[in-house]
Amino acid sequence: MSYRREFGIANSNGVIKLNISWLFRRHNFAPGALGVICLGLSFVCPAAAASALDVREFGAKGDGVTKDTKAIQEAIDKASSAVGTVVISSGKYVSGTIHLRSNLTLRIEQGATLVFSPDDDDFDPYEPLPYHMSGAREKKEAQVSFVNHLPSERRRLSVPLAYDDTETTYFHYSLLSGDSVHNVAIEGTGAIDGNRPRRGGPKPIGIRNSEWISVRGITIRNAPNYNISFLGTDHIEVEGVKLLNGYADGVDTDGCRYIRVTNSYIDAWDDAVCPKASMALGKRRATEHLVVANCVLRTSCNNFKFGTETAGDLKDVTVSNCVMLRRDSGRRPLGGIAIESADGSNIDGIVISNISMEDVIAPIFIRLGARGRGMEKPAPGSIKNISIQNVVARGASLASSITGIETGHIQNVSLDGIDLTAMGGVAARDVNVAEVPAKYPEADMFGDLPAFALYSRHVDGMTLRNFKVHAAEPDGRPALILDDVTRLEISGFDSTSAPPHQPMLLFQNVTGALLYGNRSSAAADIFLSIRGAKSSDIALRGNDLRHAEQAIQQSPDVPRGAVSVDADSGVSSH
Numbered sequence: 001m002s003y004r005r006e007f008g009i010a011n012s013n014g015v016i017k018l019n020i021s022w023l024f025r026r027h028n029f030a031p032g033a034l035g036v037i038c039l040g041l042s043f044v045c046p047a048a049a050a051s052a053l054d055v056r057e058f059g060a061k062g063d064g065v066t067k068d069t070k071a072i073q074e075a076i077d078k079a080s081s082a083v084g085t086v087v088i089s090s091g092k093y094v095s096g097t098i099h100l101r102s103n104l105t106l107r108i109e110q111g112a113t114l115v116f117s118p119d120d121d122d123f124d125p126y127e128p129l130p131y132h133m134s135g136a137r138e139k140k141e142a143q144v145s146f147v148n149h150l151p152s153e154r155r156r157l158s159v160p161l162a163y164d165d166t167e168t169t170y171f172h173y174s175l176l177s178g179d180s181v182h183n184v185a186i187e188g189t190g191a192i193d194g195n196r197p198r199r200g201g202p203k204p205i206g207i208r209n210s211e212w213i214s215v216r217g218i219t220i221r222n223a224p225n226y227n228i229s230f231l232g233t234d235h236i237e238v239e240g241v242k243l244l245n246g247y248a249d250g251v252d253t254d255g256c257r258y259i260r261v262t263n264s265y266i267d268a269w270d271d272a273v274c275p276k277a278s279m280a281l282g283k284r285r286a287t288e289h290l291v292v293a294n295c296v297l298r299t300s301c302n303n304f305k306f307g308t309e310t311a312g313d314l315k316d317v318t319v320s321n322c323v324m325l326r327r328d329s330g331r332r333p334l335g336g337i338a339i340e341s342a343d344g345s346n347i348d349g350i351v352i353s354n355i356s357m358e359d360v361i362a363p364i365f366i367r368l369g370a371r372g373r374g375m376e377k378p379a380p381g382s383i384k385n386i387s388i389q390n391v392v393a394r395g396a397s398l399a400s401s402i403t404g405i406e407t408g409h410i411q412n413v414s415l416d417g418i419d420l421t422a423m424g425g426v427a428a429r430d431v432n433v434a435e436v437p438a439k440y441p442e443a444d445m446f447g448d449l450p451a452f453a454l455y456s457r458h459v460d461g462m463t464l465r466n467f468k469v470h471a472a473e474p475d476g477r478p479a480l481i482l483d484d485v486t487r488l489e490i491s492g493f494d495s496t497s498a499p500p501h502q503p504m505l506l507f508q509n510v511t512g513a514l515l516y517g518n519r520s521s522a523a524a525d526i527f528l529s530i531r532g533a534k535s536s537d538i539a540l541r542g543n544d545l546r547h548a549e550q551a552i553q554q555s556p557d558v559p560r561g562a563v564s565v566d567a568d569s570g571v572s573s574h
Contacts, residue, residue: 052085052107053078055093062091067117069095080104083183088112088190096122100178100186100207108190108218116175116195116202116224120151123202124172126159127179131282133161152200152224163279163374164309167203167225167248174206174229178213187216196224199247199269203229209281211235221245226252227268232281234258243267249274250299255285255312261292267327271305271338272297273319277312277345279374284344286313295322300330303360306347307340308441310381311374314339314347324357335443336360336393342371342441344381353389362443363393363420364400368408368458370437378438380408390417397423399449404458405437409484412461415454422452424471428502431481433457451481451506452497461487471497478506478529488513498522503529503553511536519544530563531555538563 053075056062060071072095075086080101090111096119100106108114117123155173162169171177175192178184184207192204201224207213208231219242220227226249230236236259243250246268253259254276266272273295275287287306297303303324306314324336336357341347357363366386372378383404400420404410429450439445449455453469456462462485469479479495482488488510498504504524507513509532520527527548530538535558543566545551552563 052087054087054089056089060093062093064092064094066094068093069098069122072098076101076104088114095175097124097174097177100176100181100184102181103183105185105187108188110189112190114175114192116193118195124177126170127172129160129162150200168278168309169280171206171208171231174203176205178207178210181210183212185214186218189217191219191221194222194224196222199224201225205229208232216240219244223247230254230256232285239263252276253287254278255281255287257288259290263294265296267298269300269330271302272299273304275306275314276309277314278309279311284312286315288315290317292319293321297322298325298327299333300327302335302338303333305338308342310341310345311343313345315349317350319352321354324355324360326359333360335365336363338365338443340367340441341381341383342369343373344375344379346381347383349385351387355391357393359395360393361396362398362400363396364388365443366402366410367441368404368410369441370405380405384411386413388415392419394421395423396420398444399451400454401449402456402459405435406458409458409460413459414463415467416465419468420453421470421472423473424452424475425473426452426475426477428476450477451479452477453479455481456485457483459485463489464493466492469495475499476502478503481506482510483508486511490515491517493518494521496521498524501525508532509534510538513538515543516541520547524548526550526553529553530558533557535562540565542566
């Protein structure tokens with residue numbers, strides 16, 4: 001005999017269905033099995049049946065004038081002791097810092113808005129640093145008078161010297177603040193309003209040293225600090241949120257692990273999704289196991305960026321199915337995909353795929369430098385095993401770049417299925433680009449590069465497949481410049497734009513290169529120029545170079561025999 005049962009649990013609000021469809025055959029159960037199942041249900045039932053607490057029951061007014069901090073906190077403190085839910089129902093609730101507790105669901109319902117108190121003193125002070133740094137703040141800050149400064153600015157200027165900026169370092173200065181909590185959900189279709197006209201103020205959500213945290217469905221507007229900010233926290237879910245008109249970063253995960261940021265719309269002036277690995281905990285902690293998927297990312301800085309705080313490592317990351325755009329007002333996004341190691345970070349295992357970009361200044365920026373924040377002696381970390389696939393970028397005005405430094409090479413980078421349309425209109429430039437290993441890493445750090453599509457230097461192991469480039473206006477620069485690159489593979493390259501009197505591709509001290517299945521749709525004066533005494537082992541096989549006036553050009557310092565070409569191609573290597 002078969003049975004199908006649905007279970008419900010009565011409480012003061014009626015019946016909560018557990019949505020358990022139970023299909024079984026009597027003879028499949030040993031004696032006592034039904035009791036075991038019922039006993040299992042008894043562990044679920046108390047939490048499921050716990051009544052939700054409406055903050056109005058604790059005296060909250062929700063009138064947009066009264067400060068409701070105390071009432072909301074009392075509801076949270078009571079609910080957390082019973083693994084409960086606090087409901088913020090329709091209304092406008094003005095509040096300062098609210099302390100999240102473990103085993104809590106905070107539900108902000110449709111029509112409800114948590115509004116930042118306009119009084120900065122209603123928010124918690126910065127927490128003590130877990131470390132001490134000797135020295136003084138920069139002279140320009142140390143001599144600033146507190147007179148006529150906003151309270152948030154006076155707060156910032158009064159803190160002790162730290163490795164990182166105040167937004168990255170401090171978390172107690174938040175509306176919803178959690179420290180060493182677990183099993184916390186912030187959910188609903190309501191909103192949080194930062195109630196500030198500019199950057200400088202508390203975080204809407206700041207959580208540190210915690211685990212099993214979810215933020216689902218809510219809208220955050222006008223955030224004067226990082227919208228959703230985590231430090232040293234594991235098992236994070238950010239799902240289906242809307243971040244609107246943020247003045248700082250969108251979602252920041254700093255030294256965190258097991259993270260999902262999905263199905264969200266993020267509109268922030270600073271970086272939209274920005275994992276970090278700073279020294280805010282007083283030690284290096286990696287950011288690992290991060291998934292970003294199915295998001296619309298709008299910014300005036302970087303759509304997705306790791307950095308610039310990169311003391312800890314970044315490992316095991318996927319970013320997929322995202323649209324990267326500019327905001328409705330303000331400057332264009334500086335970078336679409338930015339992967340940076342400036343402070344000794346080891347970056348390994350990054351996969352980015354299925355990305356559409358529009359009006360992003362520099363679509364791809366990968367930089368290994370040696371700024372050395374938090375290090376006694378600056379030294380480069382490492383970047384390796386990077387895969388970027390299926391990217392369409394329109395309206396780029398700066399070239400993408402992948403650059404290590406002489407003392408630190410990037411390793412094993414693959415770009416596959418890149419379709420890039422550049423604005424063009426730039427004259428030919430000197431191919432020698434300054435190294436600047438300690439400079440702040442930013443997609444425009446080199447200015448106009450000598451290539452219009454991609455400039456790469458100090459890379460060991462690079463694969464370019466199905467790389468298609470176009471320039472909207474005639475451009476005097478090569479499409480690609482590769483300098484000090486080893487183990488290079490290029491296949492399926494094509495360009496509809498060719499610079500006058502310049503090569504389409506320029507190699508400088510490239511070793512171990514294989515080019516096959518490439519073509520030049522445009523009538524190029526020169527397809528490939530090879531320069532440098534260290535050039536060696538460059539092979540061209542099965543390329544269609546009929547539209548190039550000269551297929552290969554070699555400078556006098558290139559060693560004889562460094563280049564080999566198909567015997568039947570009709571192309572001379574000199």
